[in-house]
Amino acid sequence: xxxxxxxxxxxxxxxxxxxxxxxxxxxxxxxxxxxxxxxxxxxxxxxxxxxxxxxxxxxxxxxxxxxxxxxxxxxxxxxxxxxxxxxxxxxxxxxxxxxxxxxxxxxxxxxxxxxxxxxxxxxxxxxxxxxxxxxxxxxxxxxxxxxxxxxxxxxxxxxxxxxxxxxxxxxx
Numbered sequence: 001x002x003x004x005x006x007x008x009x010x011x012x013x014x015x016x017x018x019x020x021x022x023x024x025x026x027x028x029x030x031x032x033x034x035x036x037x038x039x040x041x042x043x044x045x046x047x048x049x050x051x052x053x054x055x056x057x058x059x060x061x062x063x064x065x066x067x068x069x070x071x072x073x074x075x076x077x078x079x080x081x082x083x084x085x086x087x088x089x090x091x092x093x094x095x096x097x098x099x100x101x102x103x104x105x106x107x108x109x110x111x112x113x114x115x116x117x118x119x120x121x122x123x124x125x126x127x128x129x130x131x132x133x134x135x136x137x138x139x140x141x142x143x144x145x146x147x148x149x150x151x152x153x154x155x156x157x158x159x160x161x162x163x164x165x166x167x168x169x170x171x172x
Contacts, residue, residue: 018132028165047164110136
């Protein structure tokens with residue numbers, strides 16, 4: 001049986017105060033509703049090379065309390081995620097969510113999570129995607145994702161995401 005390491009909980013302010021943060025802030029050529037649908041579907045982020053799989057482990061409809069499992073490529077790192085923020089309001093074009101990782105299969109993380117927000121842009125949507133983490137005392141296994149050298153990983157996620165949305169129909 002695989003080992004599991006519990007992480008510490010946090011609230012939304014962690015995305016502004018975390019010791020390590022990375023932010024993707026891009027415009028994508030699809031409506032906010034279309035972007036949200038892509039980012040909240042089963043097997044989302046299948047277009048990102050650093051991600052092997054993402055599976056919602058809670059039934060739809062998704063919201064606060066939803067859980068998900070993410071496996072990063074090549075498959076050695078598994079994250080169990082818990083969504084503690086979820087706003088899906090198409091009428092007012094408000095879409096955002098946040099999760100914190102509750103457990104991971106390798107030691108080294110104290111706290112990790114992501115915040116995603118989609119808003120209308122002059123053309124299409126603006127996607128703001130914030131990654132926030134704090135390392136624990138035994139973090140050597142996670143250095144590839146948590147120091148300045150990890151920028152290429154996040155830039156790959158950004159480039160893969162831009163490429164994916166460029167090929168979708170704007171309305172879906």
